[in-house]
Amino acid sequence: MIALRAGWRRGLILLRQSFSNGAELFAHVFWPLLMVGAAVALRGRDFGAFSLGALAVPGILGMNAAFGMVSLSQQLTADREDGTLLRARATPHGMPAYLIGTLLLVGGGLLADLAVFLVPAALLVPGLVTGGLGTWLTVAGLLALALVATLPLGVVLGAAFGTARAQGLLTLPILGLVAISGIFYPLAALPGWLQAVGQVFPFYWLGLGMRAALLPDAAVAVELGESWRHAETVGVLAVWAVAGLLLAPVVLRRMARRESGSLVAARRERALRRAG
Structure with a gap:
């Protein structure tokens, strides 16, 4: 409980700082x-009988x-590099509190971004099913x-990455997995072996769930x-959640x-040399 309270306080402080920083607030909007x-x-x-705009909204949420x-x-x-x-x-209970606070920071910022996107999209993009409370609860x-x-x-x-520069390499394989996971288009359009690979990862099920809720x-x-x-959507996402936790x-x-x-000192010195 001590770690939970400390992590919660840390996450709220970081979120408040994020939304009070002009550059970060601009990015959130x-x-x-x-x-x-x-x-x-x-x-x-x-696309057939459906608007491409309506089909894009669940995909953007999932992505x-x-x-x-x-x-x-x-x-x-970044936190590893700066100490x-x-x-x-x-710090006593520092690692659990750090993990909780960081999850709250990233998760809270992401939910705010998705809300900024979804509310106007629901009003401006025709073809979405957004009229009932059940839809919003499902989403x-x-x-x-x-x-x-x-x-x-x-x-x-x-x-798995020692530096922020090396960590940037992560984006490419994630984009590849998104591309074969049917977030923006039906997975049935891909070859059978790619369909099997796409269904292993949570991205396909996230996109499928969003389409089920909004289309x-x-x-x-x-x-x-x-x-x-x-049932498969909830089951696969739950398995990944348990494994990750x-x-x-x-x-x-x-x-x-x-x-x-x-x-930490060596990383800071390397960063200063790059900046110089």
């Missing part, structure tokens, strides 16, 4: 509204939720499950088996044990 503009620009174009793991890995790498992780290790529940399924994986990925029932005709596969604390502790003041 600009990029979601830019994606709203893209979805609105597509509303006059059709951004999936990329939360990249943001968390970047945050973890934040080392200071957390030296909220799916997003919560998606964050629990993907954010702990960001801890694991962040531990008309007739849209299920282009999905695998012509089914929204609700079990693995992330272990990986974080092992990474923190390898940290030392000399390593």
